[in-house]
Amino acid sequence: MAHFELRHLSQADLKLHVWRYLTFPKYVSMMIYSALWFPKLKTLLSMDADEGAMPVVAAKEMTEQFLQWDIIKNNPGFTEQITNSSSRNVEDGRELTLANCWFCSEEESPAMWRDYAGIPEGVSVVSTIDLLSQYVYCDPRVSLLGRVQYVDLNSHVMSHYEANQAGERAFLKGNSFAAEREIRMTxxxxxxxxxxxxxxxxxxxxxYSGLGMNNFDSPGLYIKADLRKLITRTVLAPGSPVFLEHLVRRIGHLAGVVSPVERSSLETGVQK
Structure with missing residues (x-):
């Protein structure tokens, strides 16, 4: 069963491999909880100040359109509210939208090891887009899985409906991040x-009943995943010490994950 609507993906794309590069503590937390951490978009602003932003063109067009309404023209007090409506939409969307991010590639990435996992004690788990859709148990009514689109946020054209949806905006990032080749679940x-x-x-x-469903007091949520079926292999960072290899194998065994644990193909003498 798929738990996501797809965005910017074809059926053929579902076979593509994805990598989740993790520091060792994040790897351990994933295995212990049998769950993936989904942070709020607002917690990702330190890495990308435009995370979840509304494209400039759509924001300008909608503001100009609203200001032409008679109810706005006849009530000047509404002007400020309309002018600030897009920024409030973005702020609310960053609070209410969660994301979990993977790197799409058939091979390892030295840059991703360096930027997201760390060397020599990082760990990466490998899966496919199709397995993400089936074995990460998000609520299918409000969840999307797709390829991030890298655009110029100052000129990118987006429908007004999509621009108003934080879940849709979460699949836009600036061109400077294109090397990340991100597949994202929201x-x-x-x-x-x-x-x-x-x-x-x-x-x-x-x-989670009633008002308890609201998650205002935490920066994100752990969401269940069947790691036994999700993870096809686990790869250690280049130069990992032997004790880490044994430790990762033991952690996988305790979590019921029996897929292979491999040393990095970037190491000298390791078969690629």
Whole structure:
């Protein structure tokens, strides 16, 4: 069963491999919780100040359109609200939208090891886009899986409907990030039966019923995944010490993940 609507992906793309580059503590947390961490978009602003931004053209067009409405012309007090509506939309979207990000490639990336996992004690888990769609248990009613589009946010043309949707904007990033070749899963920041508590227990119905579903007090959510089926192999960072190799194998065994653990193909003497 697929748990996501697809964005910017064809059926053929589902076979492509994706890599999740992790520091060792993040790898351990994923394996212990049997879940993926989905941070809010606003927590990603330190890496990309335009995360979740509305393209300039669409924001300008919508503001100009709204200012032509008679109800606005006849009530000058509304002008400021309309002028600021796009920025409020973006701010709310960054609070309410969660994302989990993967690198799409058939081979390892030295840059991704350096920027996201660390050498020599990083770890990367490998999967496919199709497996992400099936074995990460987001709420299918509010979740998207797609390829990030790298654009000029100052000139990119987007429909007004899409520009108003934070989930759609989450698949836009500036051209300077194109080397990341990102595949992204997004969902809403609502607690539910697919979530795992920070103590590792399943979230109870009384924790997410009614107003409890709102996740205002946490920077993200752990969302369940079947790692046994999701992870096709695990790769160690170039130059990883032997003890880390044994430790990662042991952690995988305890988590029920029996897929291969491999040393980096970037190491001298390792078969690519």
């Amino acid at each position: 969902t809403m920041s609502f607690r539910g039966p697919m979530c795992v508590n920070l103590d590792g227990t399943d979230m109870r119905s009384d924790q």
